[in-house]
Amino acid sequence: MAGLNERKQKILHAVVTDYIQTAEPVGSRTISRHYQIDLSAATIRNEMADLEELGYLTQPHTSAGRIPSQQGYRFYVDALMDATGLAREEEEYLTRFFMQLEKMREIDQIVQQTARALSVITRYTSLVLAPQIKQSAFKQMRLVPMENGKALVVLITDTGYIRNKVIEMPKALNQKEIDFIVAYLNKELSGQTIATLTAARLRKLRSDLYLHTDILNSMLTMLEQCAQNPENRVFLGGTSNILNQPEFKDVEKLKHLLTLFEEGERLTLLLETSMDGLSIRIGTENVLAEMKDCSLITASYSLHGRPLGTIGVLGPTRMEYARVITIIEEISQRLNKLIATL
Amino acid sequence: MAGLNERKQKILHAVVTDYIQTAEPVGSRTISRHYQIDLSAATIRNEMADLEELGYLTQPHTSAGRIPSQQGYRFYVDALMDATGLAREEEEYLTRFFMQLEKMREIDQIVQQTARALSVITRYTSLVLAPQIKQSAFKQMRLVPMENGKALVVLITDTGYIRNKVIEMPKALNQKEIDFIVAYLNKELSGQTIATLTAARLRKLRSDLYLHTDILNSMLTMLEQCAQNPENRVFLGGTSNILNQPEFKDVEKLKHLLTLFEEGERLTLLLETSMDGLSIRIGTENVLAEMKDCSLITASYSLHGRPLGTIGVLGPTRMEYARVITIIEEISQRLNKLIATL
DNA sequence: TTTAGCACTCTCGGCAGGTGAGTGCTAAAG
DNA sequence: CTTTAGCACTCACCTGCCGAGAGTGCTAAA
Numbered sequence: 001m002a003g004l005n006e007r008k009q010k011i012l013h014a015v016v017t018d019y020i021q022t023a024e025p026v027g028s029r030t031i032s033r034h035y036q037i038d039l040s041a042a043t044i045r046n047e048m049a050d051l052e053e054l055g056y057l058t059q060p061h062t063s064a065g066r067i068p069s070q071q072g073y074r075f076y077v078d079a080l081m082d083a084t085g086l087a088r089e090e091e092e093y094l095t096r097f098f099m100q101l102e103k104m105r106e107i108d109q110i111v112q113q114t115a116r117a118l119s120v121i122t123r124y125t126s127l128v129l130a131p132q133i134k135q136s137a138f139k140q141m142r143l144v145p146m147e148n149g150k151a152l153v154v155l156i157t158d159t160g161y162i163r164n165k166v167i168e169m170p171k172a173l174n175q176k177e178i179d180f181i182v183a184y185l186n187k188e189l190s191g192q193t194i195a196t197l198t199a200a201r202l203r204k205l206r207s208d209l210y211l212h213t214d215i216l217n218s219m220l221t222m223l224e225q226c227a228q229n230p231e232n233r234v235f236l237g238g239t240s241n242i243l244n245q246p247e248f249k250d251v252e253k254l255k256h257l258l259t260l261f262e263e264g265e266r267l268t269l270l271l272e273t274s275m276d277g278l279s280i281r282i283g284t285e286n287v288l289a290e291m292k293d294c295s296l297i298t299a300s301y302s303l304h305g306r307p308l309g310t311i312g313v314l315g316p317t318r319m320e321y322a323r324v325i326t327i328i329e330e331i332s333q334r335l336n337k338l339i340a341t342l
Numbered sequence: 343m344a345g346l347n348e349r350k351q352k353i354l355h356a357v358v359t360d361y362i363q364t365a366e367p368v369g370s371r372t373i374s375r376h377y378q379i380d381l382s383a384a385t386i387r388n389e390m391a392d393l394e395e396l397g398y399l400t401q402p403h404t405s406a407g408r409i410p411s412q413q414g415y416r417f418y419v420d421a422l423m424d425a426t427g428l429a430r431e432e433e434e435y436l437t438r439f440f441m442q443l444e445k446m447r448e449i450d451q452i453v454q455q456t457a458r459a460l461s462v463i464t465r466y467t468s469l470v471l472a473p474q475i476k477q478s479a480f481k482q483m484r485l486v487p488m489e490n491g492k493a494l495v496v497l498i499t500d501t502g503y504i505r506n507k508v509i510e511m512p513k514a515l516n517q518k519e520i521d522f523i524v525a526y527l528n529k530e531l532s533g534q535t536i537a538t539l540t541a542a543r544l545r546k547l548r549s550d551l552y553l554h555t556d557i558l559n560s561m562l563t564m565l566e567q568c569a570q571n572p573e574n575r576v577f578l579g580g581t582s583n584i585l586n587q588p589e590f591k592d593v594e595k596l597k598h599l600l601t602l603f604e605e606g607e608r609l610t611l612l613l614e615t616s617m618d619g620l621s622i623r624i625g626t627e628n629v630l631a632e633m634k635d636c637s638l639i640t641a642s643y644s645l646h647g648r649p650l651g652t653i654g655v656l657g658p659t660r661m662e663y664a665r666v667i668t669i670i671e672e673i674s675q676r677l678n679k680l681i682a683t684l
Numbered sequence: 685t686t687t688a689g690c691a692c693t694c695t696c697g698g699c700a701g702g703t704g705a706g707t708g709c710t711a712a713a714g
Numbered sequence: 715c716t717t718t719a720g721c722a723c724t725c726a727c728c729t730g731c732c733g734a735g736a737g738t739g740c741t742a743a744a
Contacts, residue, residue, distance in 0.1 A: 025736095027738085041737095043687070045737085045739075048738095062739095064736080146482060152484070164504045165447070239581075243597040249593050251593070255582060258585060259582045262582055367705095370706075370707080387707065388708090391708075401706095404707070404708095404724050405705070405706050405707055405725045406707085407706065
């Protein structure tokens with residue numbers, strides 16, 4: 001498998017690079033002229049025939065140039081690709097962008113804006129997965145009395161979520177009682193994730209606060225809803241960018257992708273399976289059939305080492321891997337820093 | 343202009359109906375056979391030639407059938423179209439959907455879900471404009487002290503927005519002072535829209551509460567942000583539905599539309615100009631150049647007679663006008679009722 | 685082992701011819 | 715005067731064909 005001598009690697013590198021730029025099958029002549037490989041077209045032809053037999057290249061038809069196969073891209077990404085830095089204008093754009101972002105305190109907005117920036121800067125479609133409320137830790141919970149027997153429950157998590165819910169307040173409570181309940185809940189729950197609210201734990205809370213069962217129930221209902229309701233956590237950016245790729249001039253393919261983009265649950269699942277560091281899925285390495293002609297590059301972002309969500313870029317298999325990887329890693333790092341300050 | 347005798351109207355009606363269904367140019371034979379018009383194809387041909395000369399029909403090329411012109415659709419919508427009721431399954435779907443919706447109390451979610459339902463049921467792309475915070479009236483404002491010198495401002499509007507902002511609390515205030523400030527603000531502002539907060543009004547508030555300038559400033563900052571920050575208020579549903587329309591098999595057209603879909607500000611502007619009852623814009627009647635081959639049907643929804651936002655359906659000019667209009671009117675009415683209960 | 689040369693293959697664009705749907709016009713029928 | 719049948723005509727679309735061009739594989743020489 002790794003049995004590619006240096007010359008073959010050079011040629012494969014040239015083919016991939018060229019094809020990524022032009023989207024046209026690459027011929028032997030092109031390579032011998034445009035790349036620093038001092039070999040004649042004929043020699044390169046022989047090598048390319050070998051590379052095809054080994055599975056790294058394919059021919060769309062007999063008398064066309066070669067294009068990288070999925071295996072070819074994989075080898076390129078694993079062994080050949082040269083790391084690139086951020087371009088200066090990219091760097092500046094990001095700095096400006098994150099300065100804007102610091103003003104926002106709510107994670108929803110941050111995530112949505114990140115998706116936008118990611119697609120603008122890469123010129124591909126971006127997918128961003130927001131943190132799961134369920135896996136977020138309590139920071140604070142508050143109860144705000146309102147008029148006509150209602151009250152507002154406010155929940156703030158360490159991941160930057162602020163969630164409100166209006167509840168009925170079964171009987172009038174004075175401020176002292178409210179303070180007591182809230183203080184108790186905060187003491188008990190602070191720092192724990194919502195998912196750890198097991199039935200046993202709930203029983204304990206209920207018995208500790210047996211004097212205020214009604215109001216406690218209402219507040220806990222909100223938590224349960226947060227734990228159960230799987231709200232849409234995926235944000236897209238630059239959907240129209242796929243139309244710039246010649247491989248998607250076919251309307252049928254497009255339809256499959258655009259339809260997928262509207263299926264929040266499946267996208268969530270997809271991104272949840274990529275929560276560990278950088279991941280590159282090429283073509284059929286993607287589980288979703290709709291993405292068999294695409295590559296997806298993802299990186300996770302985290303708070304205190306705990307992974308919260310994923311940012312990703314989707315493009316054709318003919319993607320500018322090196323550039324996108326650099327950008328994604330940069331953004332995920334900056335996002336980490338930002339979230340730590342929430 | 344209105345000089346169409348009954349026979350011509352019947353024929354125009356038949357052409358539009360047929361073309362809406364098939365998307366193929368309609369020939370004279372088709373009409374004479376499939377519609378209750380007891381005329382030979384030849385007669386219909388003559389009438390169709392007249393209709394073309396009058397501008398209601400066009401021919402894609404000399405020896406093809408006729409398709410309605412923009413003017414043809416306009417006449418159809420204004421005079422010919424027969425009103426249809428909701429299909430039973432549509433009715434059932436809507437009832438079920440709005441029962442779900444009643445559980446949600448926040449307007450953002452309601453609006454987003456409405457966009458989804460609208461696109462599912464019409465099988466076109468839907469656009470929904472959420473109420474403007476600025477034009478919403480205060481219901482309540484609250485200040486919740488938090489640890490380490492911070493506090494949470496909560497704003498609730500009559501349109502169902504709940505907005506939070508964490509602010510610095512300049513000096514420690516006791517509960518009594520907080521209660522006083524909040525009570526005063528609520529008394530002063532209740533029932534008024536945020537946009538009415540003129541400079542003069544703000545001055546009065548500041549002088550009335552001169553003892554608490556710092557905290558007041560922080561709270562008012564939030565209101566100013568609500569008034570200024572034009573957040574994205576447009577929600578889309580069923581974007582991929584445009585791909586089912588044969589008129590959009592051309593990737594270039596698609597690109598223009600999809601790009602437009604990402605431009606929130608322009609969409610907002612578009613929908614804001616349709617805030618009065620039902621509106622039907624056919625082809626170039628739409629201001630946006632990207633929509634010159636589309637029709638947009640919109641209806642506004644309101645609270646106590648005050649229009650809050652718009653729901654709309656976007657399709658090709660060859661749209662099922664009657665069906666879509668019925669659905670849009672139904673949904674906007676149900677939405678009105680729902681919002682009144684918030 | 686590399687390279688030059690050459691025949692071969694395949695795509696693509698343009699062109700010709702046939703087909704079919706639908707028209708406009710004319711003249712006869714009502 | 716209106717309607718209808720008939721017929722020639724037009725145009726899109728499909729098919730097959732041809733030549734050009736790009737690129738290959740193979741062979742034989744360097």
